[in-house]
Amino acid sequence: MFLNSVVVLLILLYIPCLFGHLCLWQPMQRGNFSLNPPGSHDCYRKQSPCGGFNSSTSKQRTILEADSMYTVLFQQHLNHYYPGNPGQLDISFAVGLDPPEEDFRRLMVFDDYNPMNHNTQTNFSIRIQLPSEPCEFCVLRVRYLTNNPDEEDKGTTFHQCSDIQLKSTLKKVSRPSLNQIQPIKHENDPHDCCTSPSFRTQFTHRIPDIDYISSGLIYYDKPSQQMRVTLFSMNIRYDMWMNFTSGKQYYYNDNNKTCHLFGLDYWNDWCYGNTFNQSEDFQISNTSCLSGRSRYCNQWKNGDFFFQSTTTGCYPAALYRKSNNENTIYFNPKDGPFSPDIFQPNPICLKSSIVAHEHYRAIRKNKP
Incomplete structure (x- = not known):
């Protein structure tokens, strides 16, 4: 990569x-x-x-x-x-x-x-x-x-x-400059879309250049502005609970039973395309899904990044990069709602009092 x-x-x-x-x-x-x-x-x-x-x-x-x-x-x-x-x-x-x-x-x-x-x-x-x-x-x-x-x-x-x-170098080679300093212009497209307000999806993440692979499960819930990610990597399980209302994120390592508390940025809807300020330009409709699990996908591009969502339902299907073949494949989406227990952090995390960093918003609103 x-x-x-x-x-x-x-x-x-x-x-x-x-x-x-x-x-x-x-x-x-x-x-x-x-x-x-x-x-x-x-x-x-x-x-x-x-x-x-x-x-x-x-x-x-x-x-x-x-x-x-x-x-x-x-x-x-x-x-x-x-x-x-x-x-x-x-x-x-x-x-x-x-x-x-x-x-x-x-x-x-x-x-x-x-x-x-x-x-x-x-x-x-x-x-x-x-x-x-x-x-x-x-x-x-x-x-x-x-x-x-x-x-x-x-x-x-x-x-x-x-x-x-x-x-200075004696070797002068005529080559076009690759520097891109012009403002990037983005346009909306009728295919721009957002996912279901509440869903879960499985995923696998691969980085071929360093032989990295991980897998897991994502819960996304717009009504409560919460997410949860369970990740398995190198035989270790990690859990992340993100509550964008409180501005807190817990990161739990199940291997050593430790939890870190962080602050969070603003909630971000899971959308595709410039209609929703995602800095992604629509590329093609009804293309083959990289995952192979869904038949047709729409595709967007932002620089080196390509995004695919299912043509039906606008569920995430893939995030990949052609430069290094790094990819995240999403599959088996299922609509919510989900039990509030899904977004309840491990009790060990709730004992965490040291915040690695608090954003300006967190400092203003969440300080006792």
Whole structure:
């Protein structure tokens, strides 16, 4: 799922939905680096332009070739998708040891995507073309512009910077720029749809490049604004209870009987297409379903992501990526309603008092 290029610049972004953090893969990140525990404060950097960290905090300056194509690899660890105004991620560049915000120029911008599960680890592989002019001191930056009001404690954008040097190259190859800095235009389509307000579905998730596979069951209930995900991975069972009214999410590891409490973003209807602000463009109707369990599906696209829903009922059928064949297959949908017990967390979770992170909304409304 990671790379298919001659030269690779490795950047790993860690973006928990509950923190919106970004972390660059060591040793490129300015300052300290830690991906453990989830929501590491080494990744909580909102101050423009580089999260409050200057060049003196760098452990390494990476040497790259000017006017060359590179693949930027990063991970969105958890997702902040805001349906009211979907956000973006971008990659930008500036010359200088500590350039100001106005000196950064975008090399690439792409829409946030909706996985319908905040606890998501999504690896991106983004091609960029570096500037043609060499520079001894320059900065490559990745941002997550969430547009999410629940992140408004010190702004809604997260920054992470890496210090680089661009060296001139004698090898000049004429190639079209892949940088996409034009605003992305989306249009509605009559096929745009939403799922049943209450349903459950089984799923399998595969990432072929790292031989990863998981499976589980999702309960979705719009009337109560609750979801539950039961996940089986590497012989471990995980349960996630999400209550968007209280703004709380419990993450339970059945193997070691531990539970973590997080805050939640806003409720998000399970819909497809720009009619419902999903940043997904309709592609084709009545195509073969990737799952093979339903005969016909409609398909949407957002960048590298393809979404399929059943032609009848608009149930989720697949979420997949052509770049690495990663896929989530949904099958055996069943309409609710369901017993309230389904959404009742394990008693161990209810004893949790330490919140890994609370959003602005949670701080205002849920504090005693």
